[in-house]
Amino acid sequence: MTRPAVVRAAGLPERVTIYEVGARDGLQNEQEVVPLQVKEQFVRRLLAAGLPIVEATSFVHPRWVPQLADAADLMANLGETGRDLPVLVPNERGLDRALELDLRHVAVFGSATETFAQRNLNRSYDEQFAMFEPVVRRATDAGLTVRAYVSMCFGDPWEGAVPIDQVVEAGRRLLDLGAGELSLGDTIGVGTAGHVTALVEAFGAAGIGPERLALHFHDTYGQALSNVQAGLLAGVTTFDASAGGLGGCPYAQSATGNLATEDLVWLLTGLGIEHGVDLDALVTTSAWMAEHLGRSSPSAVVRAMSSAD
Known part of the structure; x- marks a missing residue:
């Protein structure tokens, strides 16, 4: 049974x-650099599988994330297709690179x-918003859409539990800068269902409805x-996921893989x-990428469907 x-x-x-x-959050945590041609094929295969949005890469300095040092080459290789794919830009230098390539969506x-x-x-907590302000303003002035991620929304490995009102404040400040969508990240995978409900309700009470929110879960504790x-x-109605469950966070050792896209698709299919x-x-794409990475996929659905073939 495959459905x-x-x-x-x-x-x-x-x-x-x-x-x-x-392609971005998944591959940035790999120990070995994935070849540019494999990255390009990965993105194209994800799009061909019907995924409506594929975040392609990040214009972060290669000293910090060497796995994505080929970001500009990847987007150039993707051509016109690449212009419609979002990329992460950590600061104005990253935005400059996105604008040079005439990209349309940044985060x-x-x-x-x-x-x-x-x-x-x-940067300090407050300094980050000062850094993002010109990025978001310049991007929106140039007609780009801007997504904002908020990490550590459910817990922080150094600070422990994160108060819900603190998460709402961070999210509100990013939206007030001009971001169109806010992705709430359970970076270390400690969130539980009741916590999710309470957080979304708290944003609603602050005047930020679920239509402006996305949820980004890690499966560290199987939740x-x-x-x-x-x-x-x-x-x-927007959920982040990573094909094959790839990824983590290079700055948080306790952050294991993202929610696998296949597992999410199985759930959604069953719910109609x-x-x-x-x-x-x-x-097929995730199994192909797992072969390139030299290990099996952590996705339960990939493992089950691959063994059934």
Whole structure:
């Protein structure tokens, strides 16, 4: 059996958007640099599998993330297709590179905590917003869309539990700068379903509805799909995921793999929620990438469907 039975449940959206982060968030944590041609093929295969959004790379300084040092070459190779793919830009220098390539979508990556802002951005919690302000302003003035990530929304390995109102403040400040969408990250995978519900409700109480939110889960403690279900019931319709469960965070050792896109697709299919993804093509792509990386995929669905072939 390679598809779940479809059983609709009350209170769920008809359709969701899967925001694929495997090519950026997934590959940035690899010990070995993946060849440029493999990255390009990976992105093209993800798009061919029906994923509506594929975040391609990050224009971060190669000293910090050498795995993505070929970002400009990748986007150039992708040509016109690449112009419609979002890229992460950590600062104005990153934005300059995106503008030079005439890209249309960028993202910035903030933190809900002081410690992670210092470790990831070399800025204080407050200084990060000052750094992002000209990035977001210049991008929106140039007609680009801007997504903002907030990391450590459910817990921080150095600071412990993160107060919900602190996460809402960080998210609100990023949206106030001009970001169009806010992705809330469970960077170390400690979130649980009730916490998800409470966080989305707190944003709603602050005047930020679920239509402006995305959820980004890691599966460190096996809670990612449960957290997706809570997010769906709270009205969120955009979920980040990584093909084959690739990824983590190079600045947080306890952050293991992202929610696998295949596992998310299986859940959504069973719930009767439209997503537009060809699961067979996606599984084949993730198995192909796992071969290039020299290890099996952590995705339960990839393992199950590959063994059934």
